[in-house]
Amino acid sequence: MSHAQRVLLDDGAPHPHAFTRAEVGWTPHLAPLAEDELTERHIDGLVDAARVKSDYFRLLARDPEVLKARTLVDKDIFYNAAEGLPRADRELAATAASRRNGCVFCASVHSRFSAHHSKRADDVDRLLAEGVGADLGARWNAVVAASVALTDTPSSFGGAEIDRLREVGLDDLEIADVIHGAAFFNWANRLMLSLGRAVAPVGEPA
Structure with a gap:
């Protein structure tokens, strides 16, 4: 260069x-x-x-x-949705990580996808406006909390977050998709x- x-x-x-x-x-x-x-x-x-x-x-x-x-x-991570977490929730995990990290660009992209696939634009906008503490309902709150724990530092994520995801009905593949979506964008945010x-x-x- x-x-x-x-x-x-x-x-x-x-x-x-x-x-x-x-x-x-x-x-x-x-x-x-x-x-x-x-x-x-x-x-x-x-x-x-x-x-x-x-x-x-x-x-x-x-x-x-x-x-x-x-x-x-x-x-x-985001397009191979034949099994595991619905696309809207994968995009939510990326949005939550991006909101936590302050990456306005990534948050805009993935919030649009999450709103489109979930038809829950008001909840997505609440996450963007209020931050990761916004109340989005039990399932989405659990996805956001797990994503935030991974974003803050991987060692913050553990059994409590997994148990909370299980309590709202997520199985092993779906939990893995939350982890993948949040972890990938935790890294991608920092790069961008x-x-x-x-x-x-x-x-x-x-």
Whole structure:
């Protein structure tokens, strides 16, 4: 990476004022690869060709093999929903981790998915507005609490969180999906927050 590419970027774009389900942007601190720099190796690492339009994924594509492994894990956690936890609850776990970590971008993406799949937009908005202590009902409260414990530090998660998940009806596969969704986004939040920052949705007041 050249000196020019290592210079921190700052385009002056406005920061979001709050957590939201609206489409939040993201701007990198470091220069991503330009679209015309992408080779077949980079495209393979992106997995989805449409991601060439994303600054975030073009930045991660500087290490395409790691990006490919990361993306395949991500897709398996959230899209392989034939068994285990419903998609809405997997997205809730990611939203809770993102809300706890302060990642406005990730929270916006996964809260939209959770609201869409659950049809519980009001509860999702309550989580975004009030934080991880919001009362979302016994089942969702248990999912959020487990996600928060993992997010704060993995050693905070243990038997009490598992027992609470079992009490609201989750089986072993479903509990594993809570863990996977929260743990993956606990890591992904830190990566995204380190490499750039969220940009306010279009139309948000300055």
